[in-house]
């Protein structure tokens with residue numbers, strides 16, 4: 632229990648530069664009080680004491696202005712900054728190291744029973760006043776801008792802003808993974824083709840790999856269409872690019888240079 636408490640306090644220090652000492656955090660952070668009360672209400676909910684759980688949760692709401700349904704699942708090091716006006720629905724699921732600011736709603740868009748609230752994976756940050764509505768997943772490390780209204784799944788690492796929410800930054804990891812897959816297919820070492828690489832040749836290779844990937848995708852689609860029309864054309868395999876081919880070119884270049 633004390634371990635969790637220490638973790639909670641540390642998570643405030645990590646994410647709020649205004650926090651000065653542990654006593655201040657323990658006494659002046661309604662977000663932490665709401666989380667502790669939720670732990671109690673969630674335990675009661677799990678034991679089948681549903682009404683009591685709701686009562687405790689409602690008490691937490693009076694005290695902090697933060698409403699967390701006792702059925703909501705919350706991970707570790709959850710941090711709610713300022714807190715007032717937050718609503719977290721019954722079937723919401725929150726991973727580890729998630730941060731919410733004031734006025735956030737993790738709500739539903741239907742009155743159906745069952746999963747109707749979002750799942751926030753580890754490290755998600757939801758800005759002040761944002762509404763995340765529906766039973767979809769906001770991927771690990773994603774950011775939701777203040778006042779955004781998000782009604783569709785958000786990929787890991789992406790940033791979503793506006794109404795309706797639109798992605799402004801696609802996850803670098805996703806792009807990087809695609810490039811790596813393409814580079815491996817070609818027999819290249821993916822070394823040196825990342826976005827932040829200053830080498831212009833490496834960047835050019837990166838662009839070529841992106842383009843090749845797009846062409847590959849289109850070819851796959853065309854092959855699918857041809858197959859549907861009964862053509863055997865795409866049964867032939869493409870010639871493979873082997874690593875030795877590149878080693879050979881490299882060797883030739885080196886001998887020319889000497």
Ligand SMILES: CC(C)(COP(=O)(O)OP(=O)(O)OC[C@H]1O[C@@H](n2cnc3c(N)ncnc32)[C@H](O)[C@@H]1OP(=O)(O)O)[C@@H](O)C(=O)NCCC(=O)NCCS
Pocket residue numbers: 713732757758759774775776777778779790791792793799
């Ligand atoms: C969404 C957010 C995480 C983006 O941060 P970032 O990755 O540093 O992005 P930038 O600030 O470089 O902004 C990128 C673009 O998105 C726009 N943008 C940023 N936040 C926005 C928002 N909430 N709504 C609409 N557009 C937004 C910027 O104007 C910029 O547009 P441009 O490229 O046309 O100039 C951040 O702006 C945010 O809203 N954080 C929540 C913070 C919060 O709620 N704090 C409360 C403290 S009490």
